[in-house]
Amino acid sequence: MFNLFNRLNKCFTVLISVLISVLILPQACTAAAKQKPATLLDIETHWARQQVEKIYALGLVSGYPDYTFRPDQQVNCLEAITMILNSCGYKEQIAKVKQVKNAPPSEYPVPWGQNYLDFALEKRFIPQGIMEIFQYDRPINRAETAAILTRVFGLTTQGNPHQFIDTNSIPETYLAAVQTVYREKIMLCYPDGSFQPLKPILRSELAATLSQAYDQGWINIEPKYKINGWISRVSEDKKDLKIEISSLKESITAAANTDCPCYFQGERFSIKKAVNYRINGILDTNKKIAYLELLEKRNFDQIKNSTYASFINLAEGEPVIMSVKDMLNNGATFPVAWDATIIDEKSKNKNPAAINIFKQLKPDQFIKIGLTENKTIKSITILDIKTTSGKVESIGRSLSLEHKTSSGSTGIKYKPFSFLYWDNARVVDKDGNNTSVKKGDSVNIYYIGEPLYENILEIKVTK
Structure with missing residues (x-):
């Protein structure tokens, strides 16, 4: 009888191990698992619904087999x-950690997740205070959670302390960790200004904490599972929504479930009404949109000034910064609007949203930029530059080249030789430095415009 009981006990332990693994261990840490609903069933009215849906889309939690999350359940x-x-x-x-043959049993045996616990102990992610009273199924409190987060993220515990209304109740051994996760905006306090360090953390609170960590950049996913830009079009087929997303790098179309989580300013928002909103999104392993967060709506600021310039470089960031040389050969930098329109006059691709300016623009390329009142680039035109060269024959109201003809005779390619308003052009030497041009100089001329209406952008004096 005892043997039978012992065997049943072992079977029960294995069953619990498998069940807990399904509930806690996500199928993929890079994005949402393939076959699961867009959202969970018991969080519709919960305060942490957005945070839960975000980490669910990220694949950091899998929910329970009945597609519930049980947000108010304590975490052990x-x-x-x-x-x-x-x-x-x-x-x-x-x-990938290999089990050593004949290794002694763990000092802290657990019915499931032994490799996780051993790994955390080896890396010293768990404070000694927790291990001194360790029980795997004991509810973990908020201060202890803060201590583990601080160690796993490798956070520096120095900085200005925050005064909670219950700071005196935070155990001394965890005080620095609590202050650190609060300073880094990973764990937040309660509306009344308390931290409640000894309160067992709930699944919803841990979800909110992981969501905050992701927002602050402490949790990363592979770039192929991220999507950002602005929504230019939403359509619907028999099963899914088709969402066109444009950015300064590309234009793509991605599918989404009709009930895909979408939020704006903390509130659920209809994807069908999200056209012209800037977004950050998460893709699942099928490249389907699993979560969308709307950041801001396009403002359609008017272009107040357009100017010609030559491109220097782009600096990625928020916002993207473009460096150019103006027509006086002076350097200048401008932020680029996230919804800036881009046109390539030479490209056969007439879809501006399909142009990747990070690849399309080359140093010294001439462009026309449209600036808003606050000097933000709202439009970029990559110009179709034409060139001609020769020796300057005369300079006055117009600049004329020797031995050039604009004859329209059959078989003779049109080349302009006389240019009005040449003094609006940038004049540089072969090294790109400002200079002047005079009769007899050999020059290269870079211009735009149709025949007889040419507009010089640059005169380069070669000798």
């Missing part, structure tokens, strides 16, 4: 350790 020590390690990208590393 082993669950917290596992979820945090998975969120920080340690899943594959832990899976």
